[in-house]
Amino acid sequence: MIAVLEATNLCKTYIVNKSQNNVLRNVNLTLHEGEFVSVMGPSGSGKSTLLYTVSGMDRLTAGEVVFDQKSLSGLSEKEVSDLRLRKMGFIFQQMHMLGNLSVYDNIILSGYEALKRNGNSRSRSDVNQQADKLMRKLGIIETAGHDITEVSGGQLQRACICRALINDPIMLFADEPTGALNSKAAQEVLAELCRINREGTTIMMVTHDMKVAAQSDKVLYMVDGTIQGQHILGKYSEGQGLKEREQSLTKWLMEMGW
Numbered sequence: 701m702i703a704v705l706e707a708t709n710l711c712k713t714y715i716v717n718k719s720q721n722n723v724l725r726n727v728n729l730t731l732h733e734g735e736f737v738s739v740m741g742p743s744g745s746g747k748s749t750l751l752y753t754v755s756g757m758d759r760l761t762a763g764e765v766v767f768d769q770k771s772l773s774g775l776s777e778k779e780v781s782d783l784r785l786r787k788m789g790f791i792f793q794q795m796h797m798l799g800n801l802s803v804y805d806n807i808i809l810s811g812y813e814a815l816k817r818n819g820n821s822r823s824r825s826d827v828n829q830q831a832d833k834l835m836r837k838l839g840i841i842e843t844a845g846h847d848i849t850e851v852s853g854g855q856l857q858r859a860c861i862c863r864a865l866i867n868d869p870i871m872l873f874a875d876e877p878t879g880a881l882n883s884k885a886a887q888e889v890l891a892e893l894c895r896i897n898r899e900g901t902t903i904m905m906v907t908h909d910m911k912v913a914a915q916s917d918k919v920l921y922m923v924d925g926t927i928q929g930q931h932i933l934g935k936y937s938e939g940q941g942l943k944e945r946e947q948s949l950t951k952w953l954m955e956m957g958w
């Protein structure tokens with residue numbers, strides 16, 4: 701199996717008012733191609749910080765992250781930013797859509813940015829076609845011209861998934877992607893993530909929701925800046941054995957002190 705992401709002895713320390721907060725303490729982590737891994741744990745245990753440091757959004761204090769066989773610490777800020785734009789996609793609970801643009805324009809924006817920076821073989825019309833294809837696939841094509849205030853939370857989060865996929869990333873990073881949604885919309889978004897993962901995209905997702913994590917392949921449990929354990933569930937096929945997966949995950953989470 702090929703490793704897409706490898707973090708070794710990862711440390712992240714914040715200094716606030718001269719006091720040191722060791723948020724990540726020697727974390728080791730490997731994600732292989734095609735894996736769907738959830739990160740759970742108590743509030744403040746460092747889950748989001750882990751996601752931001754391994755994806756190069758935040759610099760490490762110590763340790764190493766190798767993404768797609770490149771060490772992030774050996775790259776300049778610009779190179780890390782280019783790598784994020786081309787190879788990584790991001791989905792957040794606070795969706796961070798631009799209010800003055802339509803749903804469609806929000807989706808194509810980073811596609812155009814990648815063209816501008818890299819001048820690769822794609823044209824604007826290829827980006828437009830990709831946006832169109834993704835919006836149809838995720839069932840939101842009718843919202844293309846809408847203002848972002850004119851669509852439901854579930855539609856907006858599906859638009860965020862389209863935006864994250866516009867440059868065909870090899871990996872998606874999702875921080876509480878269902879956190880702001882009702883349970884029906886959350887399940888729809890999760891079903892899309894599972895489908896995207898089955899098509900080959902590696903996913904790392906932070907979630908507080910056991911039902912959401914139960915559909916990933918593996919769950920990591922963080923406490924106080926370290927990974928305390930992992931629970932392997934295997935690949936989920938829609939509609940199959942979800943109850944048993946939820947039961948086994950709940951039992952394990954209880955053992956971990958959740």
Ligand SMILES: Nc1ncnc2c1ncn2[C@@H]1O[C@H](COP(=O)(O)OP(=O)(O)OP(=O)(O)O)[C@@H](O)[C@H]1O
Pocket residue numbers: 714715716721723741742743744745746747748749750
């Ligand atoms: N930019 C920052 N500057 C200073 N401290 C920070 C910063 N970001 C996070 N922290 C601190 O790092 C710790 C871990 O935060 P983080 O958001 O990673 O936890 P989390 O497990 O994702 O929490 P939650 O489940 O509540 O979202 C917290 O103590 C937080 O206050």
